[in-house]
Amino acid sequence: xxxxxxxxxxxxxxxxxxxxxxxxxxxxxxxxxxxxxxxxxxxxxxxxxxxxxxxxxxxxxxxxxxxxxxxxxxxxxxxxxxxxxxxxxxxxxxxxxxxxxxxxxxxxxxxxxxxxxxxxxxxxxxxxxxxxxxxxxxxxxxxxxxxxxxxxxxxxxxxxxxxxxxxxxxxxxxxxxxxxxxxxxxxxxxxxxxxxxxxxxxxxxxxxxxxxxxxxxxxxxxxxxxxxxxxxxxxxxxxxxxxxxxxxxxxxxxxx
Amino acid sequence: xxxxxxxxxxxxxxxxxxxxxxxxxxxxxxxxxxxxxxxxxxxxxxxxxxxxxxxxxxxxxxxxxxxxxxxxxxxxxxxxxxxxxxxxxxxxxxxxxxxxxxxxxxxxxxxxxxxxxxxxxxxxxxxxxxxxxxxxxxxxxxxxxxxxxxxxxxxxxxxxxxxxxxxxxxxxxxxxxxxxxxxxxxxxxxxxxxxxxxxxxxxxxxxxxxxxxxxxxxxxxxxxxxxxxxxxxxxxxxxxxxxx
Numbered sequence: 428x429x430x431x432x433x434x435x436x437x438x439x440x441x442x443x444x445x446x447x448x449x450x451x452x453x454x455x456x457x458x459x460x461x462x463x464x465x466x467x468x469x470x471x472x473x474x475x476x477x478x479x480x481x482x483x484x485x486x487x488x489x490x491x492x493x494x495x496x497x498x499x500x501x502x503x504x505x506x507x508x509x510x511x512x513x514x515x516x517x518x519x520x521x522x523x524x525x526x527x528x529x530x531x532x533x534x535x536x537x538x539x540x541x542x543x544x545x546x547x548x549x550x551x552x553x554x555x556x557x558x559x560x561x562x563x564x565x566x567x568x569x570x571x572x573x574x575x576x577x578x579x580x581x582x583x584x585x586x587x588x589x590x591x592x593x594x595x596x597x598x599x600x601x602x603x604x605x606x607x608x609x610x611x612x613x614x615x616x617x618x619x620x621x622x623x624x625x626x627x628x629x630x631x632x633x634x635x636x637x638x639x640x641x642x643x644x645x646x647x648x649x650x651x652x653x654x655x656x657x658x659x660x661x662x663x664x665x666x667x668x669x670x671x672x673x674x675x676x677x678x679x680x681x682x683x
Numbered sequence: 684x685x686x687x688x689x690x691x692x693x694x695x696x697x698x699x700x701x702x703x704x705x706x707x708x709x710x711x712x713x714x715x716x717x718x719x720x721x722x723x724x725x726x727x728x729x730x731x732x733x734x735x736x737x738x739x740x741x742x743x744x745x746x747x748x749x750x751x752x753x754x755x756x757x758x759x760x761x762x763x764x765x766x767x768x769x770x771x772x773x774x775x776x777x778x779x780x781x782x783x784x785x786x787x788x789x790x791x792x793x794x795x796x797x798x799x800x801x802x803x804x805x806x807x808x809x810x811x812x813x814x815x816x817x818x819x820x821x822x823x824x825x826x827x828x829x830x831x832x833x834x835x836x837x838x839x840x841x842x843x844x845x846x847x848x849x850x851x852x853x854x855x856x857x858x859x860x861x862x863x864x865x866x867x868x869x870x871x872x873x874x875x876x877x878x879x880x881x882x883x884x885x886x887x888x889x890x891x892x893x894x895x896x897x898x899x900x901x902x903x904x905x906x907x908x909x910x911x912x913x914x915x916x917x918x919x920x921x922x923x924x925x926x927x
Contacts (some may be wrong), residue, residue, distance in 0.1 A: 434783035441775040442768070514765040517733060518823065522783040524732040524749040677873050682734050 456495030486644030488556025504593025504605035545585030594671025689739035714877030759824030769809030813840030
């Protein structure tokens with residue numbers, strides 16, 4: 428297994444797409460967080476009471492997370508779909524004929540890289556946001572209640588999204604298809620769940636992006652019945668991981 | 684040794700490989716011949732564990748491919764030249780293959796040298812000509828110094844010098860006592876490269892014979908004559924079978 432991990436690590440670090448997707452995540456993600464927090468700091472004096480109440484010093488740093496997560500998802504998709512797209516999967520499977528082991532190695536490598544990159548992104552974005560907010564004395568410290576948990580969970584979430592992408596790539600064996608699925612999971616599931624609210628809040632509570640919102644802020648959440656509880660948000664991450672990687676493992680075990 | 688035992692592959696109602704049994708022995712070059720769609724590539728894919736047989740089995744060195752702990756040390760395979768990621772550099776491609784089977788890193792430089800790719804090791808495969816890609820595929824096949832080699836259409840896209848090089852390489856590998864299986868539909872090339880021939884048509888074994896049994900004074904035919912006779916009979920046999 429360590430040999431397969433090593434091989435997958437060489438592939439991932441050798442491909443330009445790895446650096447490109449992570450650079451896009453940083454530029455869009457951190458950039459938008461920077462703009463949002465500097466805007467809040469600038470306009471705080473004239474903001475309405477409702478806007479002030481909705482402000483979350485951690486959550487507002489992560490405004491760009493919604494874009495960063497798509498880049499992380501694409502990174503995950505590409506680890507497998509690019510092999511099918513180029514035909515390299517045939518070479519890979521002759522070198523590593525045990526398919527379950529291959530998918531496990533791919534998931535571990537891209538998951539670890541995405542987790543580390545995601546945590547760096549989260550802490551970097553948070554600290555940048557606090558520097559902006561400090562000018563209006565709105566900043567919080569990492570040691571404030573719930574802050575460390577929220578920031579590290581935002582990084583964890585990015586790692587999970589990359590793994591969900593890895594599962595989607597394995598399931599569809601196609602880059603555009605896998606990216607479309609990630610787009611749907613991250614962006615389109617939310618309005619779909621909203622449309623069902625008159626019947627049930629349950630879909631809202633199972634939406635990945637809602638879980639991300641809950642995990643990446645420190646606000647009291649009881650006032651928002653449509654969002655999952657903190658515990659349920661962590662469960663959502665596990666659920667998406669299990670479904671995506673389970674479907675991916677099923678498909679990888681089948682002949683191409 | 685490569686062995687197929689009643690190997691069968693069906694896709695729905697289509698039979699791609701029909702109870703194919705053969706042995707590919709060490710110390711000689713065995714040619715796998717057949718028209719397009721005869722099942723050459725499907726048979727090779729099953730030997731390499733890429734496709735699962737509907738029934739029967741394929742063994743390499745006595746084991747099913749998927750059970751080999753370090754398959755690149757047992758079997759080296761050249762599939763089509765497209766089975767690489769264009770974004771990787773040649774050296775990186777060989778490096779991950781070596782890592783996946785715990786082969787010493789020094790093997791990468793050795794096979795790059797043997798295939799004449801040293802100068803382009805740092806270039807991305809995307810920019811390679813078809814001939815360079817074939818050489819890279821050969822380099823990958825040689826990486827684990829395997830006793831069994833399978834080359835699927837190795838001379839595709841190669842210039843005359845490259846074709847002569849592959850021929851010499853296949854013969855040298857067989858002379859070292861390795862098992863060498865080469866598929867092709869180029870008769871003239873096969874007549875020069877192979878010692879032994881497996882001819883398949885419509886998924887069935889049509890001939891399993893030495894080159895001298897099919898060609899030359901005794902057989903009174905060129906390899907092309909022998910091949911066309913064999914494969915024509917296969918088509919007629921199949922038609923009769925369907926009508927019955």
